[in-house]
Amino acid sequence: MKGKHLGKVLSVLVVASSSAFAAIPYKDQSYFFTQPNGEKVEIVLNGNTYVATQTTTSGFPVIYDEKLKGMTYAKLSENGETYISSGVLVASKTLQNKRLEATFGERKSLSREAVIEQLSKARTEFLGTSSERSAPLAIDGNVKGLTIIIDFPDLRGTISKSQVESFLNDLNYAEFGNAQSVRGYFREVSGGKLDYTNTVTAYYTAKKNKAYYADSSLSSTVRSQELISEALAWLENTQGFDFSTLTVDSSKRIRGLNVFYAGASDSSWSKGLWPHMAQLSPRFCADGVCTDRYQITDMGNSLAIGTFVHESGHLITNWPDLYDYDGSSEGSVASFGVMGFGAIGATNRFKPTPPVAPLRDKAGWDTVTELNPSINRNAPLGQVSHTSGTNTSYKWTNENNANEAFYIEAIHKSGQNSEQLDQGLAIWHVDPTGSNSDEWHPYIQMEHADGNRDPENNRNRGDSTDLFDVAGEFSDTLPNALSSKGTNAKWWSGKNSGMLIDKISDPKPTMTFNVDLVGALPIEEYRGYLDNKGQAIEPNGNWFQYAGGSISLNLEGPTGADFDLKIEKWVNSAWQQVAVSESPTSSESINYTAASGYYRVIVYSYSGAGNYLLYMTR
Template sequence: MSFPFHGKEFVFVQPDGTELKVRGWGDQYNARFETLDGHPVVLNSETGFYEYAEIDKTGEEVAPMGVRAGGAVPKRLRSGARKPTRSAKNRTRSQIISDLPRGTTRWEERRQQKRTTLRRAMITSEVAAAPPPQGTIGTYVGLCLLVQFPDVHGTITQQEVEEFCNKPGYNGFGNNGSVYDYFFENSLGKMKYTNVVAPYYTAKNKRSYYTDEKVTQPRRTLELIKEALDDLTAKGFDFSALSTDDQGYVYALNVFYAGPCVNRWAKGLWPHSSSLDSPYTLTQDAKAYDYQITNMGDQLTLGTFCHENGHMVCDFPDLYDYDSDSEGIGVYCLMCAGGAVQGADTNPTQICAYLKNAAGWGTTRTIASGQTFKARAGKNEFFIHKKDNNEYFIIENRFQEGRDSLLTDSGLAVWHVDHLGSNDNQQGTPARHYECALMQADGKKNLEKSQNVGDSKDLFRQGNGTKFGAKTKPNSKWWNKKASGLEISAIGAAGKEITFTAK
């Protein structure tokens, strides 16, 4: 999956045709898998089979043990019951790192340019906006390709895909609205995002040609996308409506292919996002580069599509931990596990205050001492306390209903932001910390410890953390351990409106 997955079930077809049912944790770059009864498995690159993973006496070293997964569990695994430590689980993942290139997409280039500008401003004391300017306001149009194969035809119509992408109030396949609805509602109408959905293209070769696991990913994917674009170009397709950045790059190229995903992780047409090997010229002023591809199967769902377009159109970063030894900000944002937990594929949670504010979708009030504030859920009303243009606390009200119905808690979400941090860094030290961290009201740091993706004690509210300041746990200190001066108390009961007072 291009989107992160947490305990999701997959069926892998082994080289001899047998099916292996597993649960997986990870994303398109790193992943670990277990059998449904909890035994770690790892790919043996020499045989091509997933095998039971052998764990040494320290619980640290993990390697394929020469016994194909899915058959009888080796006696020493049944009796020994040694479980890998967290670092061992990371080694399991490291043995199946994908071949996809990192950091080559246009959206990542744009994001890096903004971070570079911010660093320069900090060094030279130049004035820079907080957050860095990257507003996503107005009308945006992406391109959606539909691909079928001579032996596997699409079963979902072009019109259905158009409605999934663009129709206000869409509810097909149990989705909570269309892609357009999701971004329109998260932005309170400031972003209107639609897709031009092209007619089905029938690939030159049978599906097995593109899903061949002996060919390094994404080689055949790139071939398939180029075929489809060549076909549209030859037929005079009108690309003029597509939105481009200041360098002429089309923001989003979405590709749906017919049928189920028949590949194992990071092989063949396994769903992923990346960039073409070189920009593809669509018009004199527009070129395609960034893309995401996924199978349609027999349904369309919002989670992955919205997450990947959050990257491509809004330049939103991933806020989960790439090596999965922490949970980032969990279920509390689309760009983490907000579309990956059960049920969220058709109703992904909202985008967090940090990213909404960065996109220009909210209103912010500075938290001034001696004042009482009222925060309304779903209104993009944010409350901010700044150290400088890079680091600050931003607060919002989240309530379990509608697009946030799958949250694990309701109340004030207090975010600690450092634009130059990384959500790979759960250590919480001055040098290594998250870009965006949720200050969990119970002080247990379950997200950083990879113990869950959210629970009922995460948000501040009456009965669960009514104060947040220098001496509370968690505290309001900056990452350098100095007092920030932020002191809030008298936090009210969870609800569509919640009040708090700044000392």
């Protein structure tokens, strides 16, 4: 976060659920709230489920007052650490800004410390005390989800079951302005590897009128979960639905549980029937499977696939959100990926951007070429090319940390990428230890070609100068050399990755660029032959003295044999094993952080004979 104040007014949610964990993003989204006197007032929302700005259309902060059962103008508490109700209900025309400011003071934002504290409480209650959910999943083939459609005794559904089925499952779909269906989106971005369809129920009519479930005095997970539990029991006991037909994970938990209900949310943000995703508690079990997470949203008068696709990214692939949770910035990926803000714009909600290359790789949808020659001896250095939207990508992995890497892909404003903000070469810096609440070290950082890091500095959600093109270069010092907040090819440790990308072509569907290895350790090659059960010492039958640092080894032996690899250190007048790689093949690798001392490398045959090739950097 930057400065003494955040520069925007924040109304921080503290929720009752301990199982919700994903946040739907909002951008200048208006919703209408019905006041106790029957007047409808327009509220503008920016942010996500964890932290958001709620204002009038003129920008004055508002908050829900549980005693008055309505939306009131907000003011800072005496200690400036939270917003409290002024006791004055928001009205469309009766109060003007000057009168408001004279009554409640200027529009002031919460202090940085107050927002951090309240956000921490909100996220703890959403996520629990454990870390975020497990890593992204590999997923392909046919995946079957369930979508329940619900109306109420006093509000019947106006969007038909067949319309919802088409929205979810049709391969040629254009209703409500959408460019494709949910199924069509996932088939496209997965290169045809994932076919995600949904079984759609008949309308379930809730037991009570809508106002009961939309009660804004309760967290969004209270009456929503009551409603979902009703519908699931109805499906099981009245409709005889076979839940075993749905796709489940290894723990027999349903992967895709979706709920649409008639009309608008009719609730305040984060309350009542406000759209959200959470974990159903208590869970529902039938036919040998159980519920886990769900998403619920209103249908309104039309359907747009953006939010459904974004939430499905959480449900079926475990993708994380890629924006800044605490609202102090727009994150780094910003609008360039579906798990950032790439599913909520004026056009993106009808045609969301694809998932970024690292997430496609984790899902198993991309063919990824390793460019770091210390890891891939056949790395294609020099001029290479990439075609946008082909489910291929490049990466340059940290030889000392296999989880950290740069991914490279071309993005052209065509096909699924037609709604992107820019076109050119995209570079993503991935580190699972990063935090989405730290815009300067997130899980996935976009390396902005202009070096300005506008989204991180809260200036915009991406622009037309963020992707690399003919004027761009990416190296240890370029676009800028700031060690912590710059755009460059350093690892998070501060060490040079050794990657240089230059000679980039103009943006077009297939781009070319040059990849070189610079400023990195030389790669040593050692060749030899092993008899069955034999061994060899490298380098060249000798030991070596080492001042300390990283030792990286890659071994390739004959197909059909099982060659292994280990590093030994001279300790107490004897050689002691300090690192080993023993897979059932002849391809082995070791990345070892060594202290000062004497070392040697042993290549040995567990079974089989033949030639080997050993690469070493130190």
